[in-house]
Amino acid sequence: MEHAVEMRGIVKIYPGTGLRANDGVDLLLQKNEILCLAGENGAGKTTLMKVLYGLERPDSGTISIMGTQTPIHSPLEANRLGIGMVHQHFMLVDEFTVAQNVVMGKEPRRHRFTYDLVTTEKQVAEVIDTHHFSIDPNKPVGKLTVGQKQQVEIVKMLYRNVDILILDEPTAVLTEQEIESLFVTLRALAAHGTSLILITHKLHEIKAISDRVAIMRQGKMVGDYSTASVDEREISRLMMGESVSLSIDKKPYNGEKRPVLRFDDVSVVRRNQERPLLNKVSFTAHSGEILGFAGVGGNGLGVLEAVLGGFLPITEGTITHNGEDISHDDSADLRRNGLAFVPADRLSVGSALSATVAENLIIASRKSYVNHGVMGKKRIEERTRTLLDTYSVKGRSHMPMGTLSGGNIQKVILAREMEQYRDHIVFSEPTWGLDIASSLFVYEKMLELRDNGAAVILISSNLDEILALSDRIIIFYRGTVVALLEAKELKQVTKEEMGAYMLGLKRQEGPNG
Amino acid sequence: MNAVAIPVLHSAIAIMTPLLLAATGGVFTELSGMLNIALEGLMLIGAFTSIVFSHYTQSLLLGVLLGMVCTMALAALLGAITLYLKSNVFITGLATNLFASGLTVVLSFRLFGNKGVVVFDEVAKLPRLVVPALQKIPVLGDIFIGHHVFVYLSWLLLLAAGWVLYRTPFGFRLRAAGLHEETLVSLGMQPKRYRFQAFLISGFACGLAGAVLTLNLGAFVPNITSGKGWIALVVIFLGQKRPLGLLVAALVFGFADSFSNYAQGAWNVPAEFILAIPYLFTLVAMVLFSIYTSRKSSIE
């Protein structure tokens, strides 16, 4: 019996970054089944589905639909093969009506050039009715609720008679009732002959809706299982990986521990967002400790980073640095006060790729090279060379930053920030994309900083890293602190437990930092 | 009062025609998401080529048609360089205007030995709508009847444009390219295709607009378009990119122009100030719009 979809050996490497988004992935979808494609952010799920839908071309691998092998070059071809996709970010024109959005690209016509708006409305109404949705085909999409907009996306695909429907994180923006409603729809679709793939990382939803679950991690397919045969903990473990402990020699800090940076009930609210981006976050970072922040992407770690770097103003609460209120300081103020910050986005924030290595290196310390209004080129040169040497960077000071490899770019950034911190330093995803040797080098330096009395803040989605390095760990879920793990608890906590906190399954009573 | 109002309004209708035509074409590029400042240059080419071809072929119809072909060719060049060579659309628009103003003078000199005004006596005047019965209608008859054919053609084209934009799949997809191009891409369509066709349409309309200017005058004046292309852009924005709005805005400018001709004689407002108004007006409108958008996207 043929599969609805058979993907074999899919490889997709993004040319700009060299990232292996899909590394030899196999995927099977049976007819009439609901398959969940699970994994953390960055695991490669969306890329794989973009390949299936013709939005990306794989570097190698094959796709077979209903037993016939066929390359898929565009969404139009995918549609013709009966594949449809509902994207995470809606592909709708708010100013057009539901019906007009649904038929776009396949508009019913009268006399070849005229848009038959009457038939359009009728046909779309039919599809809506058949599947028991209740949206008005004549309403402008901009006036619909989020759940209804998603229904329009689904109707758009059903109108094209798809047998295979992909949904990318469909429940990310829905309320509980809307999710229920969606699941009813999906089950009905499966019962009537459609095969479904749901991209998700929400454990309870996987259990609620799917027949099978395929789990990806770091570009590879870990395995697929019948949903009935695995429980949520198991899925979480497979998504996050085994507990591999990095052997890092961590000595306890003997110096004086004083509070350096303190957040008190900090909230960040935006008018166009339902939930606060940060919700009454409180913690204190002390000298001589590594304070780790863990959480799944999209749950507030990025927002925290932006606040720490002075990029995002806070709405409520106070931030204090050595007793001084810095709640409304922007990046320039923070830098003047000695902020050292290694950002997650190396290329767009942490460096200027068209500038030279030397120019990148001195950005935060530029004022110290000025003598009588002129910048001392020789001193900059010397300093650059010294730092490049100390940090074993493969590159020279006059080369454009963009010609360095990702790992070396990160080393330059580390060199810059580590050499000019004053009492605290923020690291966000510091070893993402680095090889083992470079990563260990980073860890060494971080411990050095901590041993010298710095307050080190580590934001990372790499649980091994957080567990190995942190003296204390704070876990974020949906912008809120859900757990604070002190040193004692750290010795016993497992990755599954951490995963449970990170995915909102568990919550500590009254955490405070 | 009627002695002043009626001629002013009558002349307003005539003056607004090239503006309306150019704006009708330009609205397609705007709706597709491109800022098209080449309306000026395209009109100029249309103005020059239509009267020159009319002169050589002794046929108004052929002259106008050939003029439109030439204008569309320049628009195609503009579109291709902007979209397929991936250039900055404002700079290529500037290039188009510079190119047109240079080329028309160069050709005028080559063909007629004259860099200045070239009079074409023997080219027929544009046919006018003379219907005595309608002209007898008080007030409205005086204002709306008796214009040359392009005036009425411009209204028909506006209707046609409205139909294309709102009643054809092409129009919907073109507007989608300007409103949310990702939607088109996700369905396998290319926004570039629709934008290119929008450039061609603007060339078509500007060719006509230019033809009106020269054929009405019976002569080619260097830079005869002087600023009208820019005013057409203002008309598009003032009219909120919708057909009815275009009509109203074009009428407003036609009236302002007609009235200023009268005022220049009667009062004494310097011509330059009047000419500067569209630029300052657009500037103020832009700033207000920016303030509005930046308030909307700020915190809380």
Added chain:
Amino acid sequence: MGEERKRMRFLPAKLARNSVGALVILAIALGVLVILSLLLSKTPGKTLRYFFLGPLQNTYYFGNMVNTAIPLIFGGLGISLAMRAGSFNLGGEGQLYGGAFVATISALAFAPLGFLGGVLALFLGAMTGGVLAGISGVLRMKWNTSELISSFLLSNAVVLIVSYLIAGPFMDPETNLIATGKIPESLRFMRILEPSNLSAGLYFALIAVLLVYLYLQKTRSGYELRMFGMNPMFAKYGGISVHWYRVWPMFLSGAFYGLGGGMAIFGTYYACMKEFSVGMGWNGLAVALIAGFKPVAVIPAALFFAYIESGARNAMLHSDVTFEIASIVQAVVFFLVTSSVLQQIGKKRRVL
């Protein structure tokens, strides 16, 4: 973050590193010129000879050609500064003309102050251009209004108003020209290559190039400006004031244009004639684009444009084509110079 990537395609620094692309564009432009001559001239050979060789044939033509390049150098420097900071200044026409006008009437008003009056006049001319461009910068900084469009609109209005002022309240009743009065003889720049009208303004232009180069490469502000232009997020991250560098580079670029206008008056025209500078603003922009926004490259780029104009003038005088051929060639340059496709020609692939 996608926005940054899109902007990177037109990053000044990238164009600056690719001279091959610039040469290709110049070659195409000259090729168009040759074709036009063949098509339009009854004596194409003669036309091309006068076009290409005319400006070089004697001191008079050569000197005049270099003189034409002076305001272009100032404009090119100004635009380069703005572009290196990521800002588009399309108001050169108004900034130059307005600056020239203010410099002229200031010189007339401050005549009793002698040399000091002249310096003050030039300074005010520069300020005029600076403020005009600065307005666009402030609008961008405060409300994200496109400085590209606002500078263009403001410039058009300014040109009209200045023309009105010259033909009206400030017209010199003693001449037949529509122009202001002439500036005092003591303020007029020396001619440095008789019999041509090449003025000492050339020295100022070359000094300006040096100053801009030193500013960009050696000062902290210049460094901050460049970093901001290469990656505004990175600049903000490093503690550079984003607000300041939205305004200051625009101001500088307008000031250079205004100064260039003043130089043209003091060096060549001596009175502000109506519309004397038509096209100089756009040529300044084209010069900067060709030069890849590098100060030193502005000199050959300005000379190239001056060469085109002089060649056209020569061909016009001695052959049967019209001066406007130059506009066509310049238009070709404008068409091609922002193409990111052409910029990729001859570039090595980046190794990341």
